Amino acid sequence: MTSSPPAWIVVGRSPDGLVSVALDADGAEIERRSLDDDALPGEIRRVENADGPGPRWVWSDTPEWYERLLDVGVRVARCHDLRLCHAILRDSRLVADAADLRAATAWDAAASVEPARDDQALFALEDESPARRVGPPSVAAALEEFARQRDAIRAAADPGRLRLLCSAESAGALIAAELRHAGLPWDAAVHDRILVDILGERPRGTGAPARLDELAKRVRQELDDPTASLDSQPKLLQALHRAGVMVHSTSRWELAEHEHPVIEPLIEYRRLSRLLSANGWNWLSEWVHDGRFRPVYVPAGVVTGRWASSGGGALQIPRQLRGAVRADPGWAFVVADVAQLEPRVLAAMARDVDLAAAARGRDLYAGVVESGAVSTRQEAKIALLGAMYGATTGDSGRLVPRLRRTYPRSMALVDAAARTGEDGGVVSTWLGRTAPAPSPAWTTAQSRASDPDATEGDVTRARRWARDRGRFTRNFVVQGTAAEWALVWLGDLRARLAAFPRTDDRASAGRSGASFAHQAHLVFFLHDELIVHTPAADAERVAEAVRASAAAAAGLLFGSFPIDFPLDLRIAQTAEKS
DNA sequence: TACTGGTGCGCG
DNA sequence: AAAGCGCGCACCAGTA
Numbered sequence: 001m002t003s004s005p006p007a008w009i010v011v012g013r014s015p016d017g018l019v020s021v022a023l024d025a026d027g028a029e030i031e032r033r034s035l036d037d038d039a040l041p042g043e044i045r046r047v048e049n050a051d052g053p054g055p056r057w058v059w060s061d062t063p064e065w066y067e068r069l070l071d072v073g074v075r076v077a078r079c080h081d082l083r084l085c086h087a088i089l090r091d092s093r094l095v096a097d098a099a100d101l102r103a104a105t106a107w108d109a110a111a112s113v114e115p116a117r118d119d120q121a122l123f124a125l126e127d128e129s130p131a132r133r134v135g136p137p138s139v140a141a142a143l144e145e146f147a148r149q150r151d152a153i154r155a156a157a158d159p160g161r162l163r164l165l166c167s168a169e170s171a172g173a174l175i176a177a178e179l180r181h182a183g184l185p186w187d188a189a190v191h192d193r194i195l196v197d198i199l200g201e202r203p204r205g206t207g208a209p210a211r212l213d214e215l216a217k218r219v220r221q222e223l224d225d226p227t228a229s230l231d232s233q234p235k236l237l238q239a240l241h242r243a244g245v246m247v248h249s250t251s252r253w254e255l256a257e258h259e260h261p262v263i264e265p266l267i268e269y270r271r272l273s274r275l276l277s278a279n280g281w282n283w284l285s286e287w288v289h290d291g292r293f294r295p296v297y298v299p300a301g302v303v304t305g306r307w308a309s310s311g312g313g314a315l316q317i318p319r320q321l322r323g324a325v326r327a328d329p330g331w332a333f334v335v336a337d338v339a340q341l342e343p344r345v346l347a348a349m350a351r352d353v354d355l356a357a358a359a360r361g362r363d364l365y366a367g368v369v370e371s372g373a374v375s376t377r378q379e380a381k382i383a384l385l386g387a388m389y390g391a392t393t394g395d396s397g398r399l400v401p402r403l404r405r406t407y408p409r410s411m412a413l414v415d416a417a418a419r420t421g422e423d424g425g426v427v428s429t430w431l432g433r434t435a436p437a438p439s440p441a442w443t444t445a446q447s448r449a450s451d452p453d454a455t456e457g458d459v460t461r462a463r464r465w466a467r468d469r470g471r472f473t474r475n476f477v478v479q480g481t482a483a484e485w486a487l488v489w490l491g492d493l494r495a496r497l498a499a500f501p502r503t504d505d506r507a508s509a510g511r512s513g514a515s516f517a518h519q520a521h522l523v524f525f526l527h528d529e530l531i532v533h534t535p536a537a538d539a540e541r542v543a544e545a546v547r548a549s550a551a552a553a554a555g556l557l558f559g560s561f562p563i564d565f566p567l568d569l570r571i572a573q574t575a576e577k578s
Numbered sequence: 579t580a581c582t583g584g585t586g587c588g589c590g
Numbered sequence: 591a592a593a594g595c596g597c598g599c600a601c602c603a604g605t606a
Contacts, residue, residue, distance in 0.1 A: 234602085
């Protein structure tokens with residue numbers, strides 16, 4: 001038998017157990033192996049440890065396969081996630097003919113958000129129908145879907161972009177599983193101290209913490225209403241009106257516009273009450289175990305391709321609590337975020353050398369001020385955000401036209417995306433992720449508005465919905481491409497970290513999960529920011545790797561276009577911003 | 579009792 | 591009640 005190493009290994013179920021099918025680079029079958037359920041981790045380990053470039057594991061859904069592998073200490077270098085790539089290719093405007101992919105609806109299934117249960121025979125035979133299937137699909141189904149996806153990419157307008165996107169998306173799926181497996185180091189004692197500092201002593205039994213209780217009393221006193229309900233919006237609104245505070249809502253920004261002795265304690269009450277309900281002691285005992293916070297990350301959970309999360313509010317950890325994120329003894333964090341990722345991505349997409357020059361090697365907003373478009377950093381920021389979000393009024397809306405004169409290429413790109421969306425068209429990110437088409441209700445509303453019998457209400461509503469969609473597509477191209485850049489950054493970094501030597505330091509053994517106790521590894525990712533947990537001795541090298549990966553991501557997406565992505569980067573024992 | 583929608587606010 | 595994108599979550603109120 002010729003021994004060209006396989007480019008891909010597709011895994012799936014057969015009537016007799018699991019099957020792995022090795023394919024060459026052209027997709028031709030090289031070898032087929034039957035495996036007992038228990039033999040899979042060992043087989044994957046054997047292949048991964050072999051010399052030379054490893055294959056890409058092709059499987060239905062990364063969490064479905066990979067969580068169990070991580071639990072027994074098996075990692076893979078690369079995979080192709082059929083479910084995530086199906087969603088990309090099915091909808092991508094770059095794909096010439098997606099009819100076959102659209103017909104394969106079994107692959108449309110939503111992410112399996114729930115982690116696998118221990119008592120669940122994951123690889124056991126189950127009902128094949130998509131709605132009821134518990135285990136992975138048959139290897140035949142996986143091979144067919146993989147062939148469809150390869151065909152779609154090969155025939156696409158720009159195969160390179162889709163190949164990079166599918167590769168980055170799949171790497172992201174591996175990382176999401178690994179982040180959960182490793183967990184974010186979290187010091188419950190520090191968290192408790194922060195809560196006590198802000199809220200007061202934790203109550204015995206059911207009452208509120210001391211500071212919160214005092215604030216509630218002060219608010220009721222100022223309202224002259226000893227029984228006022230502070231947690232019910234309608235009741236609070238009435239109480240405020242009775243006290244002469246004529247607000248339309250009870251949101252903080254509106255309250256802050258009024259002068260009344262109740263305002264200050266009420267806003268403070270809400271701040272504390274929020275902290276208690278979202279990240280108080282209940283949250284701590286539910287989500288932090290053995291010194292680790294393990295949320296569920298959902299790759300591509302957002303239409304733009306950003307990740308979402310499910311449970312624990314992983315993407316909304318308040319800055320106040322970042323001090324509770326603490327490296328293990330002998331370990332350190334490398335904390336990095338990209339400065340002004342979205343406008344940089346916009347400059348590169350639009351091939352806007354002027355905005356790219358304003359961004360080069362420094363704070364982008366300072367560069368915009370220097371160009372004379374606006375006069376302060378704050379103005380530059382709200383003008384750019386307004387341009388990317390579609391602001392039309394207020395300070396932001398007023399400043400956007402000045403930006404349009406100074407950076408016509410970038411502004412033309414987002415304006416065109418908005419126009420396409422308003423007209424009912426679809427837009428794509430740089431690598432080809434494509435926005436969903438308008439809903440049937442949207443389309444109906446637009447055609448009704450052009451009917452001769454249309455009421456004024458029909459027309460007004462259609463216009464509003466069109467503008468709403470225009471702001472969505474305007475932002476989609478920028479937010480989605482920024483998500484792609486971040487995914488490529490992360491995937492490249494993961495590969496660099498995997499090549500780091502393992503240490504014998506056992507301080508973290510058992511806390512970071514079987515696969516990560518001895519090596520630098522990612523522990524957090526949030527849109528444009530990441531945290532690596534590393535043996536302290538490796539921290540400088542990790543920092544270098546993080547920077548190198550940012551440069552690599554810039555090159556992979558935008559080639560030689562002169563845009564850079566400076567990082568705010570620090571090595572520290574905590575994730576707290578200094 | 580379980581659901582849905584509104585409100586408010588945390589994150590980027 | 592936001593002007594201006596994308597989320598998740600807690601809480602309340604109204605309804606089935």
